Amino acid sequence: MKLGNNIRRCRFDKDETAQQELANAVGVTRQTIFSIEKGKFVPSALLALKIAKFFNKAFEEVFYIIEEE
Amino acid sequence: MKLKMKLNTIILLIFSILTALCLFYMVFHVNTNLVDALNVYQAEFKTTQYLIAIAYFFVLIFHIWGIVYIFMHFRYFEKLKTLKIILLVIAVISLFSLGGEKVMIDEIAKQFKEGLPIPELNILNGLYVLNALFILSMLYLLLKTLKLFNYQSENSIPIDEKIFVIVQSLGVVAGVLGVLFVFHNIIFIDEVLLIDKYWVSLPFFLLFLTPYGLAILYWLSIKRKRNNWYDEKQLQDILKSSLITMLLSIPSVALFSLIKIPIQLYFVLFYIFLIILIFSSSTLYFFKLKDNY
Numbered sequence: 001m002k003l004g005n006n007i008r009r010c011r012f013d014k015d016e017t018a019q020q021e022l023a024n025a026v027g028v029t030r031q032t033i034f035s036i037e038k039g040k041f042v043p044s045a046l047l048a049l050k051i052a053k054f055f056n057k058a059f060e061e062v063f064y065i066i067e068e069e
Numbered sequence: 070m071k072l073k074m075k076l077n078t079i080i081l082l083i084f085s086i087l088t089a090l091c092l093f094y095m096v097f098h099v100n101t102n103l104v105d106a107l108n109v110y111q112a113e114f115k116t117t118q119y120l121i122a123i124a125y126f127f128v129l130i131f132h133i134w135g136i137v138y139i140f141m142h143f144r145y146f147e148k149l150k151t152l153k154i155i156l157l158v159i160a161v162i163s164l165f166s167l168g169g170e171k172v173m174i175d176e177i178a179k180q181f182k183e184g185l186p187i188p189e190l191n192i193l194n195g196l197y198v199l200n201a202l203f204i205l206s207m208l209y210l211l212l213k214t215l216k217l218f219n220y221q222s223e224n225s226i227p228i229d230e231k232i233f234v235i236v237q238s239l240g241v242v243a244g245v246l247g248v249l250f251v252f253h254n255i256i257f258i259d260e261v262l263l264i265d266k267y268w269v270s271l272p273f274f275l276l277f278l279t280p281y282g283l284a285i286l287y288w289l290s291i292k293r294k295r296n297n298w299y300d301e302k303q304l305q306d307i308l309k310s311s312l313i314t315m316l317l318s319i320p321s322v323a324l325f326s327l328i329k330i331p332i333q334l335y336f337v338l339f340y341i342f343l344i345i346l347i348f349s350s351s352t353l354y355f356f357k358l359k360d361n362y
Binding site: 027028029030031032035041043044047 | 229230233300301302303305356357
C-alpha cells in the first residue's frame with residue numbers, strides 16, 4: 001500500500017498556490033512538498049493534517065491509499 | 070530582521086572598503102618593499118610588517134564575515150541567486166588561497182634571502198587578484214542589496230532550504246579537499262618532512278573546514294530559537310545518511326589502516342574528512358537529487 005495525494009490539484013484549485021507558499025504555511029521546505037506530491041516521501045500524520053487544513057479540506061480529500069497488487 | 074540585515078550590509082560595506090585598502094597596502098608593499106614587507110631577514114618586526122599582519126588579518130576576517138553574509142542573503146532574499154552562488158565559490162577559493170599566500174610569502178622570503186629568483190611573486194600577485202575579485206564582487210552585492218531594501222520592502226521569508234543545501238555542498242567540498250590533501254601528503258611528501266613539519270599542513274585542513282564550519286554555525290544560529298531544527302524530510306534524509314556514513318566509513322577506515330602512514334594524525338584527519346564527505350554527499354543526494362528523478 002502507498003499513500004497517494006491530490007496536493008497538486010488542490011494547489012491548482014486554490015488560486016494556483018505555489019509549493020513554496022504551501023511549504024511556508026505548514027512549516028516545511030519546498031523540497032518536502034515536492035517530494036510528497038511526487039509520492040517519494042510519506043508525511044507524518046501531523047504534517048498531512050496541516051496540509052489538508054491549509055486547503056480547508058478533509059484529510060481523505062487530499063490523501064488516499066493506493067492499493068498495490 | 071530587516072534591520073539586522075540592513076545594519077549588517079552597511080557595516081560590511083564600510084568593512085569591504087577598508088579591506089580593499091588593506092589589500093592594496095599589502096600588494097603595494099610586497100611589490101615595492103619586499104625586504105620589509107615579508108620580513109626577509111627575520112630580524113625584529115618593523116612597523117610595516119605589523120601593518121601587513123593587521124591588513125592580512127582584516128582580509129581574513131572579511132572573508133569569514135563575507136561568507137556568513139552570503140548565507141544570510143540566501144535566507145532573506147530570493148534575488149541575485151546566480152551572483153550569490155558565483156560569489157560563494159569565489160569566496161571559498163579566495164579563503165583557501167589566503168593559506169597559500171602565507172606559504173608563498175615564506176617561500177619568497179627564503180629564496181630572496183638566498184639570492185635566488187622569485188617567480189612565486191607572480192603567483193602571489195595572482196592570488197591577490199583573486200582576493201581583490203572577491204572584495205569587489207562583495208562590494209557589488211552589498212550595493213545591490215542596499216537597492217533591494219528600497220525596492221523590496223518586505224521579502225524576508227526564511228529560505229532555510231537553500232542554507233541546508235549550501236551547508237551540505239560545502240561539506241562535500243571540504244570532504245573532497247581534506248581527503249585528497251591527506252592522500253597528497255602521504256603519497257607525494259617525504260616521510261621525514263611529513264613527521265617533522267606536520268604542523269605546516271594543519272592550517273590547510275583547518276582552512277578546508279572553515280567554510281563548512283561557518284555554514285554550520287550559521288545554521289545553528291538561525292535554528293537555536295526554534296523547536297524544529299529540521300523539517301521531517303530533512304530529518305529522515307539525515308537519518309538515512311547517518312546509516313550510510315556508518316556503513317561506508319567502517320570499510321573505508323579499515324582499508325586506510327592498511328596503508329602505512331608516517332603519523333597517526335593523518336588517520337584522524339582522514340576519518341574526519343571522510344565522515345564529512347560521505348555524510349554531506351548522501352544527505353544532499355537524498356534531499357535534492359533522489360526525488361527529482
